[in-house]
Amino acid sequence: MARIVMKFGGTSVADIDRIHNVARHVKRETDAGHEVAVVVSAMSGKTNELVGWVQSMARTAGSGTPFYDAREYDAIVASGEQVTSGLLAIALQSMGVDARSWQGWQIPVHTDNAHGAARILDIDGSEIVRRMGTGQVAVVAGFQGIGPDNRVATLGRGGSDTSAVAVAAAVKADRCDIYTDVDGVYTTDPRIEPRARRLPKISFEEMLEMASLGAKVLQVRSVELAMVHKVRTFVRSSFDDPDAPGMGDFENPPGTLICDEDEIVEQQVVTGIAYAKDEAQISLRRVADRPGVSAGIFGPLAEANINVDMIVQNISEDGSRTDMTFTVPSGDLDKALAVLAKVRDTVGFDVVQSEAGLVKVSVIGIGMRSHAGVAATAFKALAEKGINIRAITTSEIKISILIDGPYAELAVRTLHSVYGLDKQ
Numbered sequence: 287m288a289r290i291v292m293k294f295g296g297t298s299v300a301d302i303d304r305i306h307n308v309a310r311h312v313k314r315e316t317d318a319g320h321e322v323a324v325v326v327s328a329m330s331g332k333t334n335e336l337v338g339w340v341q342s343m344a345r346t347a348g349s350g351t352p353f354y355d356a357r358e359y360d361a362i363v364a365s366g367e368q369v370t371s372g373l374l375a376i377a378l379q380s381m382g383v384d385a386r387s388w389q390g391w392q393i394p395v396h397t398d399n400a401h402g403a404a405r406i407l408d409i410d411g412s413e414i415v416r417r418m419g420t421g422q423v424a425v426v427a428g429f430q431g432i433g434p435d436n437r438v439a440t441l442g443r444g445g446s447d448t449s450a451v452a453v454a455a456a457v458k459a460d461r462c463d464i465y466t467d468v469d470g471v472y473t474t475d476p477r478i479e480p481r482a483r484r485l486p487k488i489s490f491e492e493m494l495e496m497a498s499l500g501a502k503v504l505q506v507r508s509v510e511l512a513m514v515h516k517v518r519t520f521v522r523s524s525f526d527d528p529d530a531p532g533m534g535d536f537e538n539p540p541g542t543l544i545c546d547e548d549e550i551v552e553q554q555v556v557t558g559i560a561y562a563k564d565e566a567q568i569s570l571r572r573v574a575d576r577p578g579v580s581a582g583i584f585g586p587l588a589e590a591n592i593n594v595d596m597i598v599q600n601i602s603e604d605g606s607r608t609d610m611t612f613t614v615p616s617g618d619l620d621k622a623l624a625v626l627a628k629v630r631d632t633v634g635f636d637v638v639q640s641e642a643g644l645v646k647v648s649v650i651g652i653g654m655r656s657h658a659g660v661a662a663t664a665f666k667a668l669a670e671k672g673i674n675i676r677a678i679t680t681s682e683i684k685i686s687i688l689i690d691g692p693y694a695e696l697a698v699r700t701l702h703s704v705y706g707l708d709k710q
């Protein structure tokens with residue numbers, strides 16, 4: 287007998303039939319004698335709908351850009367998960383499985399005060415563990431917890447993955463299964479490249495990069511938690527027949543294991559390609575070239591909570607003025623331009639140019655640490671397709687390239703194939 291946390295994403299609980307199907311996956315594990323806790327997302331599309339309601343209410347109430355209180359945003363968007371946890375508990379009960387729904391505050395899942403993008407600080411798993419001992423399944427509403435202000439707090443989009451791994455760590459589960467609409471982690475998004483291959487295993491470091499560079503299959507924070515707390519995490523499909531052979535295999539369930547790099551025997555140089563749409567580029571022309579200028583620009587942007595990436599500074603021609611180019615998420619472009627307008631006189635620069643709708647494509651692989659020429663291969667392949675590169679950043683295990691939006695899919699497929707990742 288083992289202890290398993292099972293998480294089901296939005297498409298897996300999209301309607302009543304699918305929730306019944308999810309209940310069959312859960313029953314398979316309880317029938318096998320395992321202790322189970324479940325974490326659920328909102329029905330697919332629900333969170334977007336709720337966010338849309340918040341935005342249109344804010345727009346109706348005021349004017350121009352919607353401004354709303356993050357605590358009320360959380361009160362509204364957390365409701366989607368409340369519904370699915372109750373529905374799944376009913377489905378399980380109707381199949382003879384003892385089950386009870388739990389909202390974040392009831393467990394409790396304690397978070398910090400960053401409403402809308404809160405971090406889990408600690409989870410008291412004792413009551414869930416006690417009930418597991420009696421055979422009861424806890425069905426936990428993902429994506430939500432309770433902040434120090436005693437109010438519901440949500441964990442940022444995709445946050446149910448993080449709820450699941452955090453619950454698994456809190457109850458010391460033997461395994462955390464993230465069920466989704468694909469049957470594992472692929473070499474790139476299988477919806478963009480049908481020749482993408484499913485990876486049997488991927489290292490924590492590579493999964494962290496894939497997630498933070500746009501692969502939405504796991505929320506970044508969930509991978510961090512799995513790595514720190516050594517949670518054995520699998521990504522697998524909820525659309526597989528719950529009772530097909532091998533589905534209940536404890537050691538080797540179908541899917542992708544996220545694990546330490548030494549568990550991977552055949553390490554490739556490049557493991558995967560990720561992409562992030564909706565990047566914006568800002569260029570400051572003729573910036574004073576003296577100490578303190580970068581701090582004067584990026585300090586205020588950080589204070590405004592704007593995530594700056596890919597910074598490129600040119601050599602100044604006359605030793606006194608330079609150009610500075612960087613990227614921000616498109617959604618933050620207006621806010622960033624407003625911040626820059628305020629610091630323009632103190633920092634000293636001439637013009638600000640900006641462009642939204644760009645795409646960052648990234649090549650990821652631990653093997654890059656010991657192989658030269660990986661970046662050059664990417665640049666040559668993109669050049670052959672006539673794709674212009676706007677900016678480049680690299681780290682030990684990744685190369686990110688900023689390109690124009692319309693070339694996103696071509697660039698992903700080109701890189702996928704040039705590194706030999708295509709399915710044979």
Ligand code: ADP
Pocket residue numbers: 294295296297298327444465466467468470471472473474475476477496500501502503504558
């Ligand atoms: P859920 O609702 O279950 O949380 P998500 O939509 O958040 O599911 O994540 C699953 C999606 O992630 C897949 O449908 C797929 O399109 C996308 N995805 C992006 N990159 C990858 C990848 N490398 N491997 C698998 N899926 C990926």
Ligand code: ASP
Pocket residue numbers: 295296327328333334366428429442443444445446447
């Ligand atoms: N329902 C939330 C979202 O759509 C959380 C999740 O699904 O993980 O972002």
Ligand code: MG
Pocket residue numbers: 295444447502503504505
């Ligand atoms: Mg998700």
